[in-house]
Ligand SMILES: Nc1ncnc2c1ncn2[C@@H]1O[C@H](COP(=O)(O)OP(=O)(O)O)[C@@H](O)[C@H]1O
């Protein structure tokens with residue numbers, strides 16, 4: 001009966017005009033977000049921007065001041081309509097940043113408690129716990145207490161606890177932030193695989209843009225409680241809708257170059273203080289100041305003079321094995337270039353650079369919004 | 375898409391929302407209920423005291439011509455503060471209370487801080503043993519030492535046998551040594567030093583030497599470290615110890631009654647008792663208000679001076695790494711002094727009490743005078759006015775049973791309520807509900823026990839609102855003890871809850887666990903240690919409660935403490951002392967049982983008092 005009901009239930013999440021303040025200071029401002037069934041969606045933003053709050057609002061651990069929340073098409077929260085489904089009935093799984101394992105229970109008990117709540121038969125509980133423990137490779141640890149496990153193992157217990165009760169939706173609040181760097185990279189792969197196998201709708205909170213890019217179907221970039229952009233990693237990376245998103249996503253940071261769009265001899269140009277470059281696209285922004293952006297990997301360089309390329313002086317070189325980060329300067333303008341492998345440049349060398357003009361975006365200097373191509 | 379609902383419906387919907395939410399938060403509902411009932415039990419008494427002090431009482435009718443009972447009057451205030459009797463009703467007792475209060479506080483804080491420093495910060499041996507022994511006097515009723523004192527220093531002032539001192543030296547003990555301010559200060563000081571000891575050692579534990587070492591590396595000299603690092607951390611503890619000791623010793627009843635009344639040395643609490651006993655309730659109420667005001671002022675000053683810093687320091691034994699101060703040659707001297715102190719404060723009183731119960735004729739210290747009659751003898755009109763030996767005495771058995779029942783009921787009710795309040799306060803931090811719960815549950819702290827007893831006596835002598843007449847019932851004793859203990863139990867509930875990260879409960883919630891289930895499976899097990907030690911402390915406090923219940927007991931509901939007081943009053947020393955030993959015995963057994971089940975931590979449940 002229950003199973004039938006749950007399979008009939010879609011598990012998309014819709015937030016409509018959700019706002020939340022804590023004693024007067026807004027943490028989430030009129031947020032609209034639609035998360036589709038089985039998608040892996042990441043809430044990305046700097047610390048304090050309201051990611052955790054958003055997650056807790058979805059879970060029902062906090063109540064929005066205004067707005068509506070739907071799960072599977074069903075209204076689960078609306079103050080105005082007098083609707084409130086409590087967290088314990090929302091069929092969600094949540095992994096807390098601290099894991100929140102119960103310190104007085106063994107690994108087995110930690111996992112089985114939620115299953116007992118579902119009134120499952122004893123054998124079924126036993127079977128499920130055994131299965132998930134195998135899945136997270138913790139079978140030998142079933143009778144340990146959380147304090148007897150390493151950070152990575154605790155993390156996996158938290159995952160096991162969540163997937164054992166087979167919720168429709170996974171919520172994760174910076175689940176990898178307490179792990180050391182190596183383990184974090186391994187766990188990313190595990191989480192992605194987990195999502196692939198179980199197909200649960202997942203909302204994942206992180207401030208780490210690499211994590212967001214590597215894991216997500218879609219990324220929601222937040223700032224100061226507001227949603228800045230919601231799109232696929234590709235869109236977010238290549239077409240950030242404003243300078244904040246452009247700067248927040250990508251490492252090393254995107255280059256920004258002030259300049260203007262101008263038409264000369266019938267051709268549209270981007271003209272900055274020391275170079276100009278013809279564009280292939282057209283913009284309804286001719287003759288006005290703009291800020292151009294270009295990713296470090298979209299700048300080509302040469303150690304020998306090339307015609308039409310810009311001559312620059314190297315300010316520093318940071319080889320990292322798989323890539324080399326080169327910063328160059330001209331007048332006051334710093335630029336960062338990313339080159340594959342070890343690059344043959346030294347400090348103070350002169351090099352020649354060229355921009356992949358198709359990858360260049362232009363932003364309004366005041367509103368900092370993307371200027372779309374016409 | 376959506377049609378905006380009419381404002382009325384919208385408001386109704388919001389109400390529906392709030393109600394739906396409440397349905398999943400029984401703690402809020404329970405706390406609201408508690409708040410209402412408890413306000414009734416705290417505010418009504420206060421209003422009753424006020425009203426009683428401002429109106430003519432029945433006993434005043436014959437004193438004041440033309441007065442009508444219940445009529446508004448300043449009569450009691452004038453009588454107490456300016457009248458012919460003001461000296462003996464107010465000024466002298468007040469002066470005595472102040473002397474006792476400051477004297478005890480000085481003695482107790484000196485002893486407590488010294489012991490705390492020696493045990494925490496020096497290299498003396500037997501540290502664990504000392505830290506347990508040092509809090510033991512606190513588990514005994516505060517007047518046990520007073521009883522022992524009387525047994526030793528009693529002089530011919532009161533009828534009956536002379537004390538050991540006179541019997542051994544042949545010199546009659548002078549009055550100043552036998553009764554009044556000196557013995558009161560000493561006896562109370564030997565009891566109340568435990569507060570300073572616990573609070574200061576708690577603070578000293580938290581000043582770990584890393585802080586001090588860091589300061590030393592930063593170039594501060596020893597005295598500067600003391601002033602800049604150690605002192606600021608210990609000051610709040612000292613402040614709390616001062617307030618706690620001062621208010622407690624000003625408001626205490628047993629010891630000043632035992633050691634003061636024989637020489638008509640009154641403090642405010644004993645004067646309240648005398649006034650109410652002579653049916654001058656109005657005077658008693660005025661005096662009770664004085665104590666309430668004093669306690670209020672002390673708490674206010676404490677919160678002002680110490681500010682936001684936690685005034686009740688908890689002892690978190692976080693890796694004690696401090697380099698102990700070397701005592702060198704003093705080491706053995708100091709250890710001997712500490713053992714001597716424990717001998718005087720704990721062993722000696724108990725031995726004296728025990729010995730005195732074995733003497734056929736008090737004051738005769740020959741071996742041939744020893745007897746077990748007072749413990750097991752049949753009724754014999756030549757001895758103890760025909761009282762049966764303690765073990766055959768049905769009155770004492772029923773008193774013991776009542777005491778234990780009272781302790782267990784209070785422990786369970788206070789424990790559960792404390793946990794609930796702690797939960798609600800911590801989960802709703804900053805809300806009106808949380809604030810009023812916190813304030814209200816702390817309010818009984820300002821009531822002197824004796825005055826609270828008097829009010830409850832008046833309030834529940836006849837049916838009060840929906841409550842039937844409770845006077846003479848055991849339930850009334852439980853009620854008053856529970857109310858009086860709420861400040862402590864709510865505080866320990868709050869501190870237990872603060873240790874539990876909310877995410878532990880929230881994750882259970884998302885797993886589908888209902889509130890009751892979460893409480894049972896997550897909150898309760900995690901709070902259990904604090905809960906159990908809090909219950910033990912409530913049990914002990916209830917067992918040794920005297921002033922609160924002395925006006926409320928009837929022959930059927932007598933408890934051990936009131937039995938002791940009555941025996942003492944009738945000069946039946948052996949019985950009084952013997953029953954005291956039984957009381958101590960029960961308390962010790964309770965302690966051992968609890969620490970058997972819950973490790974050795976139980977004793978340290980005292981730490982948050
Ligand atoms: N329980 C709370 N009480 C008061 N302020 C809060 C609470 N939770 C979050 N905030 C505030 O709301 C803002 C957003 O917090 P949060 O959602 O935790 O950010 P993030 O998870 O993105 O770091 C912050 O300014 C934070 O201080």
Ligand SMILES: [Mg+2]
Nearest residue numbers: 048051052053
């Ligand atoms: Mg967060």
